Amino acid sequence: MRRATLFVVVGVLMAVLALAGCGGSQAPAGGGAGGAGDAAAGKALFAQSVLGSTPGCITCHSLEPGKTLVGPSIAGIASRAGKTVAGQSAEQYLRQSILEPDAHVTAGFAKGLMPKPTLTEQQVNDLVAYMLTLK
Numbered sequence: 680m681r682r683a684t685l686f687v688v689v690g691v692l693m694a695v696l697a698l699a700g701c702g703g704s705q706a707p708a709g710g711g712a713g714g715a716g717d718a719a720a721g722k723a724l725f726a727q728s729v730l731g732s733t734p735g736c737i738t739c740h741s742l743e744p745g746k747t748l749v750g751p752s753i754a755g756i757a758s759r760a761g762k763t764v765a766g767q768s769a770e771q772y773l774r775q776s777i778l779e780p781d782a783h784v785t786a787g788f789a790k791g792l793m794p795k796p797t798l799t800e801q802q803v804n805d806l807v808a809y810m811l812t813l814k
């Protein structure tokens with residue numbers, strides 16, 4: 680019995696520590712917007728069929744060049760993102776494409792089709808980092 684109680688206490692402590700650690704990593708570590716993204720995490724996120732209450736990115740964006748699903752293929756997006764809107768870097772364009780889907784509507788596509796997903800700042804950073812690898 681004693682031993683079991685100890686396990687529970689240790690378990691709770693570890694959970695609290697894990698949560699604290701998580702909260703800590705969410706605080707901007709001086710980096711601010713961008714830079715802090717994890718491309719591998721973004722890749723996994725992009726491939727999810729559902730993101731919270733909205734369909735996942737991959738349900739509308741193919742990774743195959745030229746293949747249109749609901750939205751444009753994101754193959755090679757890193758190479759064109761920086762040239763799409765004058766004055767916006769690739770990183771800025773990709774970030775805005777996720778956060779304000781209707782700010783710049785890709786030629787040939789309708790406004791209002793892309794849902795605004797519920798993502799944490801970190802998840803947005805990860806998705807941007809991932810898309811920046813798709814040259």
Ligand code: HEC
Nearest residue numbers: 734735736739749750751776780783784785788792793796
């Ligand atoms: C329901 C379909 C749908 C989902 C889900 C969706 N998108 Fe889109 N997306 C679109 C459409 C349609 C466009 C083109 C029209 C526009 O610009 O809003 C687009 C445009 C984009 C663009 C600009 C593409 C370009 O060639 O300039 C990016 C980047 C993008 N989406 C990323 C994402 C990411 C990341 C996710 C997941 C978090 C996502 N999209 C989820 C439909 C979708």
